[in-house]
Amino acid sequence: MKTIITAAAICIAQVIAGPALAQSTAIPVGAGATLVPPVGWAMVRTNDVVRFTPPENDLRVAIVPVTTARDASDAVVQAWKQALPSFARPPHLTQKVPAREGWDEIVVVSYDVPPAEKAMAQAVAFRRGTAWTIVAVEGALATIAKRSGQFNTSAETLRPTGFQKENFTGKPAHRMDAARIEALKQFVRTSMTTLKIPGVGLAIIDHDRIVYEGGIGVKDVTSAKPVGKDTLFMIASNTKGMATLLLATLVDQGRLDWDRPVIDYMPGFKLGDAATTQKVLVKHLVCACTGLPRKDMQWLFNTRADTGPQEAFAQLAVTQPTSGFGEVFQYNNLMASAAGYLGAHILYPDMEIGAAFDRAMQERIFDPLEMRATTFSNAKAMAGDWAKPYDTDINDRLAKVDVRYNDTVVPYRPAGGAWSSAHDMALYVRDELDEGMLPSGKRLLSAANLLARRVHNVPVGEQMWYGMGLEDDSSKGVSVIQHGGSMFGYKSNWFAVPSAKVGVVVLTNAESGYTLTEGVKRRLLELLYDGKPEAAENIASAARRSDEAMAKLRSEVDQDVSAAEAAPYVGRYTNADLGPLTIRYTGGKMELRATSMWSDAGLKRNKDGTVSLVTLSPGMLGFDLLAGKRGDRRTIVLNDNQHEYVWEEAAS
Incomplete structure (x- = not known):
């Protein structure tokens, strides 16, 4: 044992000693493969093993060649022996994913890591012929969350030496004619069945025309009423691009400058300390x-009826960045909320800032684009033609999501609070394709300021960047502008391919909807550019892996908790940020209730002897809350990767 620990320590020391990389050219790794190293990470090559370590030095990535192995699991075991001989975690789940980018087989092995460790471990096995290249990762959850953009940008470049990836650069796009429209609709229908999605709002734009808009499936499983082109779905973070469009209209008028400090327009704005605050520009x-x-747990768990927009600014004032400006991609809803409210404040400084934002968006975006049904009012949306939210429960049964969970976004609505329809979203996407020109011939804003939102601010993957409330995915050689949205029971996205003058809107009323939106993007590229037929396999594989993961969770969580089993956790707990948490046993079930979140719960016994309470209600399924103690007081701990929240037992 001492020898193994020493060997592991030597490996770590070697990695720490390596220089940080600034290169962007591929290097040889693994068994006949190449990879572009993650920028800013240290690299050490020891024999055939290449190791990368981020600046935090608490995460290890090793790329290991294995020339012969019985199968993927055997190859992974051999790789760990080379990369980290002391590694002894038991596998949690082994799953095959579609072989892409020149590989013959790809298998992902995740490992059982008790939540108290706040760590992760995973190995991915890539086979080409009989040889394997293994990527082994172990270390701090906080660091992999912080540096996911850097890690993904590098990892997505791993491919066999000499392999030429699919690229549509310079290839003429087909028009979305009747046959291709029907092919896309049929793909959606089939995928909805596979993914258990009740309803979809779909729209297709081709050369300034909305060539299809409508619904597939139902907006309400009980009534079986169909989705139509005007059925409203919560579009969540798709709101961000609309909010930055509002800001762009102000830039057009000279009332706002992307490159000026926020405090020039809103002197009371604060982000962390004074030095950080002064550096924050509008962009x-x-x-x-x-x-x-991300700092979402406070608004998800502790949004009160009287919580207002100022709460976003209050939270930003006490939050310090964990990496440098421009260093890595880190997504934050509070900042996006502040951006929308900044625009509203400039326009209507004497109004309550939430009402000012609603008015600004209506007058400057929704009305000019004729998005007549789009609204920020949950009550208004649900009084008319709207799709109810759904999820599959832990036993794989389709169930309604409590729509009240989505009230939590109202105070932060510039980041994700809008409702819209396939028709209205098609009008918005058409304007993106037309670069601000309205059908009337008038301009909503200049092309320059609309396009400024697509600037490549920070990479999120290989040839993928985040701009300002929009993403640009150019991984296939053509730019696809997009932004997804996720709230409880609603997943959506839209895709604009400017070079083809084609756009697609996909709105869903199911937690599994994100998989469908990604499938639609792939299928769209197949139809436009005769791409390899991968979309259907991607959907089938994602559904299978989701089923496997859910089956694993079912095997680990005791859903039928007795009163005696619940007793050690029943009580009232408090946390300064997340508010009160009550755990009770009633009606034969254990229940958790926070200010704005509630769920049935089961118990999971972790490998280290600790116990987690796992949420079970549709939409909330899978939150892991670790039970523990601080002194004589019981605690419940929620970790969101970069923040740890501890509810402590309330004084009796």
Whole structure:
């Protein structure tokens, strides 16, 4: 044992000693493969093993060649022996994913890591012929969350030496004619069945025309009422691009400058300390590049009926970035909220800032684009033609999501609070394709300021960047402008391919909807450019892996908790940020209730002897809350990768 520990320590020391990389050219790794190293990470090559370590030195990535192995699992075991001989974690789940980018087989092995460790471990096995290239990762969850953009940008470049990836650069796009429209609709229908999605709002734009808009499936499983072109879905973070469009209209008028400090327009704005606050430019609010990590748990768990827009600013004032400006991609909803409210404040400084934002968006974006149904009012949306939200429960049964969960976004609505329809979203996407020109011949804004939102601020993957409330995916040689949205029971996205003058809108009322939106993007490229037929396999594989993961969760979580089993956790707990948490046993179930979140719960016994309470209600399924103690008081711990929240037992 001592020898193994010493060998591991030597490996770590070697990595720490390596220089940080600034190169962007591929290097040989693994068994006949190449990879572009992650920028800013240290690299050491020891024999045939290449190791990378980020600046935090608490995460290890090793790329290991294995020339012969019985199968992927055997190859992974051999790789760990080379990369980290002391590694002894048991596998948690082994899953095959579609072989892409020149590989013959790809298998992902995740490992059982108790939540108290706040760590992750995973190995991915890539086979070409009989040889394997293994990417082994172990270390801090906080660091992999912080540096996911850097890691993904590098990892996505791993491919066999000499392999030429699919590229549509310079290839003429087909028009979305009747046959291709029907092919896309049929793909959506089939995928909805596979993914258990009740309803989809779909729209297709081709050369300034909306060539299809309508619904597939139902907006309400009980009534079986169909989705139509005007059925409203919560579009969540798709709101961000609309909010930056509002800001762009102000830039057009000279009332706002992307490169001026926020405090020039809003002197009371604060982000962390004074030095950080002074550096924050307007563009930093929406670029996901300021080093501010996600901080969603406070608004998800502790949004009260009287919580207002100022709460976003209050939270930003006490939050410090965890990486440098422009260093890495870190997505933050509070910053996006502040951006929308900044625009509203400039326009209507004497109005309550939430009402000012609603008015600004209506007058400057929705009305000019004739998006007549789009609204920020949950009550208004649900009084008319709207799709109810769904999820599959832990037993794989389709169930309604409590739509009240989505009330939590109202105070932060510039980041994700809008409702819209396939028709209205098609009008918005058409304007993106037309670069601000309205059908009337008038301009909503200049092309220059609309396009400024697509600037490549920070990479999120290979040839993929986050701009200002928009993403540019150019990984296939053509630019696809997009932005997804996720709230409880609603997943959506839209895709604009400017070079083809084609756009697609996909709105869903199911937690599994994100997989469909990604499938639609792939299928669209196949139809436009005769791409390799991968979309259907991607959907089938994602559904299978989701089923496998859910089956694993079912095997680990005791859903039928007795009163005696629940007793050690029943009680009232408090946390300064997340508010109160009550755990009770009623009606034969254990229940958790926070200010704005509630769920049935089961118990999971972790490998280190600790116990987690796992949420079970549709939409909330899978939150892991670790039970523990601080002194004589019981605690419940929620970790969102870069923040740890501890509810402590309330004094009796």
